[in-house]
Amino acid sequence: MESSGSVGRRPVTDAESRHAGRRWWDGDADAYQAEHGTFLGDADFVWCPEGLREADAGLLGDLSGKRILELGCGAASCARWLRGRGAHPVALDLSAGMLRHAAAASARCGVPVPLVQADAMALPFPDGAFDIVCTAFGAIPFVADSAAVMREVARVLIPGGLWVFSVTHPIRWIFLDDPGEAGLTAVHPYFDRRPYVEQDVSGVPTYVEQHRTLGDRIRELVAAGFVLRDLVEPEWPEGHEQIWGQWSPLRGRLFPGTAIFVADRP
Known part of the structure; x- marks a missing residue:
């Protein structure tokens, strides 16, 4: 019987990570939206x-008139919400499959936003183009050099600009990806920074997700010139x-699943 590939932790190159990310999200876009689209909304x-909404959290501050880049936008539900609050959003993603869903949702709800297909490590915008850059689980976990993304975000922000992003809480990486009791036992070293890699029978990565410790993330921000203002760890709501x-x-009531970094460029 032919093997369907393997799963493990190993280093990958920037090119491998980029190729895997684009291929995966292009292929998974329909299934992802079918499973999560209702929860995320149009x-x-x-x-x-955990269901924390910007309408309640207010992490981005005043939105009226602000130029905002949603990085790794997926179907761009966040960008459309931002437009409804008087902002001028642009939604960017590497995946044409996800941007296809973004265009369909914009047509469905009558809230168009500019869509850009590009790599987060080489943003196609001039210096100081945005007041705010944000992402909810987009881009950052899927690039090999997230420090380079931090530098690119700093470049396209105005002085005083805001950078807010959410990622899987680093503590989750010590556990199996299991929502049940098996996911309560620590099995992986927290300091093993090798990415999680799914690969085909030829050894070509088909899905790559990167791990950084909390300290790593803070050092990336500081090195890019940001000041960290808050670190939000949403609690699981009743x-x-x-x-x-x-x-x-089960897991959410015991330890955090998400970390939201709030930083600005002085």
Whole structure:
């Protein structure tokens, strides 16, 4: 019987990570939206599987008239929500499949936003083009050199500009991706920074997700010239019973699943 590939932790190059990310999200876009589209909404800003919304958190501050880049936008529900609050958003993603869903959702709800297909490590915008850059689980976990993304974000922000991004909480990397009791036992070293890699029978990565410690993320921000203003660890809310991958009420009530970094460029 032919093997379908393998899963493990190993180094990957920038090119391997980029190719895997684009291929994966192009192929998974339909299934992802079918599974999560209702939770995310057509025009809503949900930071994380815990269900924290920007409407409640207010992490981006005043939005009226602000030029905002949604990085790794997926179907761009956040960008459409931002436009509804008087902002001028641009939605960027590497995946044509996800941008296809973004265009369809914009037509469906009548809230168009500019869509750009590009690599987060080489943003196609001039210096100081935006007041705010944000992403809810986009781009950062899927690039080999997230420090380079931090530098690019700093470049396209105005002085005083805001950079807010959510990622899987680094502590989650010590556990199996299991929403049940098996996901409560620590099995991986926190300091093993090798990415999680799924690969085909030829050894070509088909899905890559990167791990950085909390300290790593802070050092990346500082090196890019940012000042960290807050680190939000959303708590699992009462009454929220929806499982999203490895996020579940069981795990969420014991340890954090999401980290949201709030930083600005002085």
